[in-house]
Amino acid sequence: MKIVECINVNKTYQQGQIKVHALRDISLVIEKGEFAAVAGPSGSGKTTLLNLVGGLDASDSGSIVVDGNAFDQMSQSQLANLRLHKIGFVFQAYNLIPVLSAAENVEFVMLLQGVTARERQQRAKAILDDVGLAGKYDRRPAELSGGQQQRVAVARAIVSSPSIVLADEPTANLDSKTGEGLLEMMQKMNEEKRVTFIFSTHDKMVMDYARRLIFLRDGRLVDDQVK
Amino acid sequence: MSVDVKMAWRNIWRNPRRTILTICAIAFASLLLVFMLSFQFGSYETMINTSVKIHTGHLQVQADEYQDKKSIRLVVPNPEKIANLLDKIPKVEAYTFRGQAFSLISSKERTYGAVVKGIDPEREATVSRLKALIRQGDFLSKDDTDQALVGKLLARNLRVNIGDELTVVGQGRDGSIAATVVKVKGIYSSGIDEFDRASIHIPLETFQEVYTMRGVVHEVVVIADSLGDIDTIKRTIKANLLSLNLKKALTVLDWNELMPGLRQSIEMDLVSGVIFYFLLVLVVAFSILNTFLMAIFERTREFGVLMAIGTTPGRLTKVLLIESMTMTLVGIVAGIVIGSLVTVYFQSHGIDISGASELLSQFGITGRMYPKLSLLSAVSGPLAVLIITFFAAIYPALKVRRMRPVEAMRAV
Structure with a gap:
């Protein structure tokens, strides 16, 4: 079952006087339950592709369909609603809300979805237990290590069972041991809960864990390997 | 507590120093507005009450057109009928009758023009502050006939003192020459130059006799229990005047109409005050705007x-507006409470203005001034702060709506 379909997607940025082609004619399909990595050097277009698939940015041409929803026919508020219910995000810099505790950060997405307070609290604690943060529910982000913050970010991304999790260089700010632990955890969730993961990375460890590798160079898709 | 409120509250305390400074700015502006407005309203009331108790009273019953022409022939023909009417109105504190005519006043050495006022000594003491203004000699008594009270400046100009004689020459109501000689019994000083320089007071009966008034007067002067009762009393008198079946038309004028200069001074002062307050609120609004723009950039x-x-x-x-309004409300409530306490203190103790300007003394205000706290003075200024800071907070809050997630996340 197709969860993501990109057809001839192009994206350019204007940097001063120069027009930069971030993505050129990208076409690819991601099936449900995949554990895929978009790899390539810096400036190859990995983050841009994830932003487009996540509906955070709009392509110049081509079409993107996520879980049956064609982005080119959706308004900003519809895209926000789609992100809320179907897409989870894990960012390189964790991007937790600093004034909320670990549990409240995880609860926040469920709150936006209208889940009751009691269910929110139960599910948030359960998912934090799953990612190895039992007992750290009330810590604020500043009181957690980088690895622990990224675990909270993963918990926030998957707590409401999205169709797809987009992780933009999730291990970039972590040491190798912590990064590997995080990848194992995400792999486990992929296998147990059939959550689709797409990473952007140039970390070899992430590429080793991924079951599919999509290579980008200068905005073009140059290789697509299924292990 | 909803997560929106919780987030807003925690965001407020992300930068405690900035938050406290902002709240202090709002509180200080509100405090200042409460006190200044109370002070202004209190000073207006003092000015009005002081002026009416020297000059006009809160209300006067006069012959139609007397206020404009000041003609000796335009009289209130049956003052006792008006007295009967006023006795039945509960909010009337006191009233008296006056006659007045422009005359030449001569001492042995000099002659000046002045207004000669005929007053009922006993009633006048209940209506005006004239008795309290006597600086030399005594106030008129019930049985006095050819005695006079003279303004301090006029006495100086005429070079007279207590017991000296003054010759009064004017025109009677019937066109005859009105002339008499009176002795200076008292010298008064109100601080109001015009009043002290150009008026003398003689007993009403003497006045009526000298000026051929035959029992009539020019003014029935009324003092109300409070400023708020004036309109009611005015309406009541007007309604009842018709039933008296008087031959000549009478009119009822309040202090506004009797002393348009005082009203204009108050209006001018209020306008300049409002401009100052507006600028003050604007400064606070920019402070709030700055705080919230910084919060958005961060x-x-x-x-x-x-x-x-x-x-x-x-x-x-919504979260941003909760943040801004919470800070504003905390500041405003603190400002109202502290401002009211400060005002209440000075309301009972007064503010020393013994070195007050010449302008204030022209309204008879000397010594201490008392602010007056009211719902209007306590709420109107802070309400303006609330409204303007709300609009100042809307701009940064709406700025968020135009953000695109991917661009916002690139911000450092």
Whole structure:
């Protein structure tokens, strides 16, 4: 079952006087339950592709369909609603809300979805237990290590069972041991809960864990390997 | 507590120093507005009450057109009928009758023009402050006939003192020459140059006799229990005047109409005050605007993340408005409470204005001034702060709505 379909997607940025082609004619399909990595050097277009698939940015041409929803026919508020219910995000810099505790950060997405307070609290604690943060529910982000913050970010991304999790260089700010632990955890969730993961990375460890590798160079898709 | 409120509250305390400074600015502006407005309203009331108790009373019953022409022939023909009417109105504190005519006043050495006022000594003491203004000699008594009270400046100009004689020459109501000789019994000083320089007071009966008034007067002067009762009394008198079946038309004028200069001074002072308050509130509004723009710049990346995980721009706007309004309300409440306490203190103790300007003394105000706290003075200024800071906070809150998640998340 197709969860993501990109057809001839192009994206350019204007940097001063120069027009930069971030993505050129990208076409690819991601099936449900995949554990895929978009790899390539810096400036190859990995983050841009994830932003487009996540509906955070709009392509110049081509079409993107996520879980049956064609982005080119959706308004900003519809895209926000789609992100809320179907897409989870894990960012390189964790991007937790600093004034909320670990549990409240995880609860926040469920709150936006209208889940009751009691269910929110139960599910948030359960998912934090799953990612190895039992007992750290009330810590604020500043009181957690980088690895622990990224675990909270993963918990926030998957707590409401999205169709797809987009992780933009999730291990970039972590040491190798912590990064590997995080990848194992995400792999486990992929296998147990059939959550689709797409990473952007140039970390070899992430590429080793991924079951599919999509290579980008200068905005073009140059290789697509299924292990 | 909802998560929106919880987030807003925690965001407020992200930078405690900035938050406290902002709240202090709002509180100080509110405090200042409460006190200044109370002080202004209190000073207006003092000015009005002081002026009416020297000059006009709160209300006067006069012959139609007397206020404009001041003709000796325009009289209130049956003052006792008006007295009967006023006796039945509960909010009337006191009233008296006056006659007045412009005359030449001569001492042995000099002659000056002045207004000669005929007053009922006993009634006048209940209506005006004239008795309290006597600086030399004594106030008129019930049985006095050819005695006079003279303004301090006029006495100086005429070079007379207590016991000296003054010759009064004017025109009677019937066109005859009105002339008499009176002795200076008292010298008064109100601080109001015009009053002290150009008026003398003689007993009403003497006045009526000298000026051929035959029992009539020019003014029935009324003092109300309070300023708020004036309109009611005015309406009541007007309604009842018709039933008296008087031959000549009478009119009822309040202090506004009797002393248009005082009203204009108050209006001018109020306008300049409002301009000052507006500028004060504007400064506070810019302070709030600055605080919130800074908060938005600092948290742009966070807003991008919140939008990325599905927060609608409307919700972000709501959180920001909760933040701004919470700070504003805390500041305003603190300002109203402290401002009211300060005002109440000075309301009972007064503010020393013994070195007050010449302008204030022209309204008879010397010594101490008392602010007056009212619902209007306690609420109107802070309410203006609330409204203007709300609009100042709307701009940064709406700015969030125009953000795109991917651009916001790139912000450093």
